[in-house]
Amino acid sequence: MELKEDQQRQSECAEALLDLLQTTESPEPTQPQSDSPQPEDTSGILNDQQDAGCQTDLTMEDIERMEDVLRRNTTELGDLRTKALDTKFNQESFENNEEKKTFYTGLPNFLVLLQVFQLCEPYITLSVVPLE
Structure with a gap:
């Protein structure tokens, strides 16, 4: 029972890491042009907050386990792609x-x-x- 819960937690953590990775890699959405005046530039405020930390309940052990799950899933995906090529x-x-x-x-x-x-x-x- 504990193993299943641990695997579920690892899976959820890996998904959270992938979502975080996708949001950091995705370009900022462009806003449509409109006739209304543009809001003032707030980039100075954002630059001050770039070094801000983030509170999490995850330990390094949890993060390492999630990385291991991600590595195993990536390896498995590569193996499955190779097998799919072999069936063609x-x-x-x-x-x-x-x-x-x-x-x-x-x-x-x-x-x-x-x-x-x-x-x-x-x-x-x-x-x-x-x-x-």
């Missing part, structure tokens, strides 16, 4: 995966596969059967 049947997936090329074609290398494809390509046609 395009030139890049066969070129970068010797086992896949051998399993599906039985050919000794990728260059032979390209040669066969170039020889057969003019004779490959797509026949579409109309739906009734």
Whole structure:
């Protein structure tokens, strides 16, 4: 039970960090032009507050755990993208995966596969059967 609560907290913290990262990286929204007078410049006030701190209940241990969760999720996302590429049947997936090329074609290398494809390509046609 405690592990599940801990994982939930880590997930919420990671989402909060990502939201914070997105808000700091996103450009300031532009306001539409209007005929009304513009408000006075308050950039001097904001510059004074740039060094202000922020109170939080998070400890460094919590932040490190959130970073670990974020790192694991990023790694998992990369692995899943690689697996998704392996499930596709395009030139890049066969070129970068010797086992896949051998399993599906039985050919000794990728260059032979390209040669066969170039020889057969003019004779490959797509026949579409109309739906009734």
